[in-house]
Structures are given as structure tokens and as C-alpha cells.
Amino acid sequence: MDFTNPLVYGVPCFLGLILVELTYSKAHNHKLYNWKDLGSSLFMGIGSVILAPLIKTISAIVIFNYLYELCNPIVNGVRTNILGYQSFGYAWYVWVACQFLDDFTYYWFHRQNHMVRFLWAAHIVHHSSENFNLGTAVRNGWFTIFYKPLFYMWLPAIGFPPEMVVVCLGIEALWQFQLHSVYIPKLGVLEKVFNTHTMHQVHHAKNLEYMDKNHGGFLNIFDKIFGTWKPLDENIDIEYGVTKPPNSYNPLVILTHEYKDIWNDTKKSANWYHKFMYVFGPPGWSHDGSTLTIKQIRAQQLQKK
Structure with a gap:
């Protein structure tokens, strides 16, 4: 057919x-x-x-x-x-x-x-x-x-x-x-x-x-x-985009900027596990806590409450 x-x-x-x-x-x-x-x-x-x-x-x-x-x-x-x-x-x-x-x-x-x-x-x-x-x-x-x-x-x-x-x-x-x-x-x-x-x-x-x-x-x-559903709350002012934007209208920059950031992050540590996690771990993961994943940020917010 x-x-x-x-x-x-x-x-x-x-x-x-x-x-x-x-x-x-x-x-x-x-x-x-x-x-x-x-x-x-x-x-x-x-x-x-x-x-x-x-x-x-x-x-x-x-x-x-x-x-x-x-x-x-x-x-x-x-x-x-x-x-x-x-x-x-x-x-x-x-x-x-x-x-x-x-x-x-x-x-x-x-x-x-x-x-x-x-x-x-x-x-x-x-x-x-x-x-x-x-x-x-x-x-x-x-x-x-x-x-x-x-x-x-x-x-x-x-x-x-x-x-x-x-x-x-x-x-x-x-x-x-x-x-x-x-x-x-x-x-x-x-x-x-x-x-x-x-x-x-x-x-x-x-x-x-x-x-x-x-x-x-x-x-x-x-x-x-699987716990990822969230309805729209009309009392929240939505901000669209990403927390680390490309800050460019150049399509090639938009297409490749995160790969460049990954490459730079892998050079922050000589440890191969750290390098692996910078590539295949969740976005925001860092070996020294300098950046955090969304899950880690939410956990911090809960601890403060």
C-alpha cells in the first residue's frame, strides 16, 4: 500500500x-x-x-x-x-x-x-x-x-x-x-x-x-x-525562551551555540566521567555546582521554603 x-x-x-x-x-x-x-x-x-x-x-x-x-x-x-x-x-x-x-x-x-x-x-x-x-x-x-x-x-x-x-x-x-x-x-x-x-x-x-x-x-x-504534566496557570506571566539564549538572529549561531557550550564545558575538568556528563548528562549539570539542573534548582527552592 x-x-x-x-x-x-x-x-x-x-x-x-x-x-x-x-x-x-x-x-x-x-x-x-x-x-x-x-x-x-x-x-x-x-x-x-x-x-x-x-x-x-x-x-x-x-x-x-x-x-x-x-x-x-x-x-x-x-x-x-x-x-x-x-x-x-x-x-x-x-x-x-x-x-x-x-x-x-x-x-x-x-x-x-x-x-x-x-x-x-x-x-x-x-x-x-x-x-x-x-x-x-x-x-x-x-x-x-x-x-x-x-x-x-x-x-x-x-x-x-x-x-x-x-x-x-x-x-x-x-x-x-x-x-x-x-x-x-x-x-x-x-x-x-x-x-x-x-x-x-x-x-x-x-x-x-x-x-x-x-x-x-x-x-x-x-x-x-510519568509526572511531567502541568496546566497553564493564568496568574503566571509566561516568559518564553531558554535560560541561556544564543542572543543572535544568525541561524548558524542558533543551530550550533549549545554544541559550542558543551565543548567549552568539557574542558572544565580532566575527569572523563565529568566530560561524559557534560555531554550526556541533563542540561545544567556541572561537576562543581557552578550550574544546576532544573531538578536541582527546584530542590533548592523547596529547601528554602
């Missing part, structure tokens, strides 16, 4: 919706967009559009297909998983299951981008803007797409067709794009199930109480199960 990645149609819609939101914000004198910041976001978004098809072709055709064929050989004319059950077809409930498991995978992929500094160095690009708008939605790091497929390899391995996984990834990306809007209020009963616009505002905030929260894709169930 052949399917088209939804992002083929999504990209023109992204640009159109950015234009609509930009026009609306300017007409109502909302300081939602900064021209230089938007230019940086669009440059990185265009770069992702160019790079993504190349990497996704490799991941979908080579990695996903290889694993699917390896773990789901045809036995007596029937594609059968190595665990002994018949591999999944294209029934509607299989699509639902694939999308749900895609969301579960996205949660852990996204959470690890915040927990492992080397991954954060790629993901920080998306959080580096001090603006929250649809332009920020396309502000994606170019290096994330090199390792993202690795988190999803288990889906074709257990029997989901590779093209189904790719389509579910595309649907997930469409949902994530439209979450980047301040114009959508809380959605009532939908807030109990879905990851919504106000929840994603929380995710992009650099307020201490909001940091490293709401990693979900479609749903908020995994944030609730």
Missing part, C-alpha cells in the same frame, strides 16, 4: 497560517512577531524541509523497511512477526493503535531531548525564540532529524508497516505545528485528554515552575502518568 506523507500538503498550509496569524497580530497591534526572529525561524524551517526528505527517505526506506522485513518475514505466504503473530495490516484499529504508540514514542523522544544535553543541543533551537507563534513552530533544529527515526524503529519491528509509521509521524507533526498559538484558549473537556495550545505554551516557557513539562504529542496521558 502506498501513502503520501501528510507534510507534503502541510508545508504550504504552515506558511499560509503563519501569514494569517502575522497579519492578525499586526492588525491588532499584538507584539507577537519579531521580523528578525521570524526570518531566522523561516530559514531554519526551510532548511528542515530540504534536509528532512533526504533523511526520512533513508530512515523510512532503509531503516524502517529493513527492520520490517527482518522482523516480519513472509512465512507460508503470510507476513509473520518473529514473535509468532501475524504482522499488522491496514484496518482502522491498527491505524489508531499505530498513532497511539507513535504518541507514546514521541513523548519519550521529546522528553529525552530535554533530559540529555547532547540531544538538547539540537532541540534547543526550537525553544530559543522568546516569541511563541506559528513561526516558532517551524523553527526546528537540523540535527534532530538524524536521530529521531531511531526512537521509532521498534514500531516496524513489531509489525506496523513502515509507510503507516511515516504517515503517523506526519500527522503528529501537523498537530504539533498548530499548537504554537496564543490565540486558542483552554478547550474545556478536551483538556482532559489532548495536549492543547495552552499546555504547549507551558512547555515553551522558561518560568521555573513550567520548565520540562508537557512533552506529549496528541495526548497528555503520558505526561500525567
Whole structure:
């Protein structure tokens, strides 16, 4: 069965919706967009559009297909998983299951981008803007797409067709794009199930109480199960961005500044464990306490109370 990645149609819609939101914000004198910041976001978004098809072709055709064929050989004319059950077809409930498991995978992929500094160095690009708008939605790091497929390899391995996984990834990306809007209020009963616009505002905030929260894709169930869910408190003034911003509109600086900081930090100690932790430990970790992780800062705050 052949399917088209939804992002083929999504990209023109992204640009159109950015234009609509930009026009609306300017007409109502909302300081939602900064021209230089938007230019940086669009440059990185265009770069992702160019790079993504190349990497996704490799991941979908080579990695996903290889694993699917390896773990789901045809036995007596029937594609059968190595665990002994018949591999999944294209029934509607299989699509639902694939999308749900895609969301579960996205949660852990996204959470690890915040927990492992080397991954954060790629993901920080998306959080580096001090603006929250649809332009920020396309502000994606170019290096994330090199390792993202690795988190999803288990889906074709257990029997989901590779093209189904790719389509579910595309649907997930469409949902994530439209979450980047301040114009959508809380959605009532939908807030109990879905990851919504106000929840994603929380995710992009650099307020201490909001940091490293709401990693979900479609749903908020995994944030609730694993303790990372936080609803928007309308009494808190949100500050968007990161605590250590690149302070530049140069796309190359935005894309690489955290890697430079990691390199400089590894030179602070001759101990190889310390060097390892500066690369693969949580952001903010330091061997001498000169910088702290979010968990350490929160623990300090609790001790002071």
C-alpha cells in the first residue's frame, strides 16, 4: 500500500497560517512577531524541509523497511512477526493503535531531548525564540532529524508497516505545528485528554515552575502518568525562551551555540566521567555546582521554603 506523507500538503498550509496569524497580530497591534526572529525561524524551517526528505527517505526506506522485513518475514505466504503473530495490516484499529504508540514514542523522544544535553543541543533551537507563534513552530533544529527515526524503529519491528509509521509521524507533526498559538484558549473537556495550545505554551516557557513539562504529542496521558504534566496557570506571566539564549538572529549561531557550550564545558575538568556528563548528562549539570539542573534548582527552592 502506498501513502503520501501528510507534510507534503502541510508545508504550504504552515506558511499560509503563519501569514494569517502575522497579519492578525499586526492588525491588532499584538507584539507577537519579531521580523528578525521570524526570518531566522523561516530559514531554519526551510532548511528542515530540504534536509528532512533526504533523511526520512533513508530512515523510512532503509531503516524502517529493513527492520520490517527482518522482523516480519513472509512465512507460508503470510507476513509473520518473529514473535509468532501475524504482522499488522491496514484496518482502522491498527491505524489508531499505530498513532497511539507513535504518541507514546514521541513523548519519550521529546522528553529525552530535554533530559540529555547532547540531544538538547539540537532541540534547543526550537525553544530559543522568546516569541511563541506559528513561526516558532517551524523553527526546528537540523540535527534532530538524524536521530529521531531511531526512537521509532521498534514500531516496524513489531509489525506496523513502515509507510503507516511515516504517515503517523506526519500527522503528529501537523498537530504539533498548530499548537504554537496564543490565540486558542483552554478547550474545556478536551483538556482532559489532548495536549492543547495552552499546555504547549507551558512547555515553551522558561518560568521555573513550567520548565520540562508537557512533552506529549496528541495526548497528555503520558505526561500525567510519568509526572511531567502541568496546566497553564493564568496568574503566571509566561516568559518564553531558554535560560541561556544564543542572543543572535544568525541561524548558524542558533543551530550550533549549545554544541559550542558543551565543548567549552568539557574542558572544565580532566575527569572523563565529568566530560561524559557534560555531554550526556541533563542540561545544567556541572561537576562543581557552578550550574544546576532544573531538578536541582527546584530542590533548592523547596529547601528554602
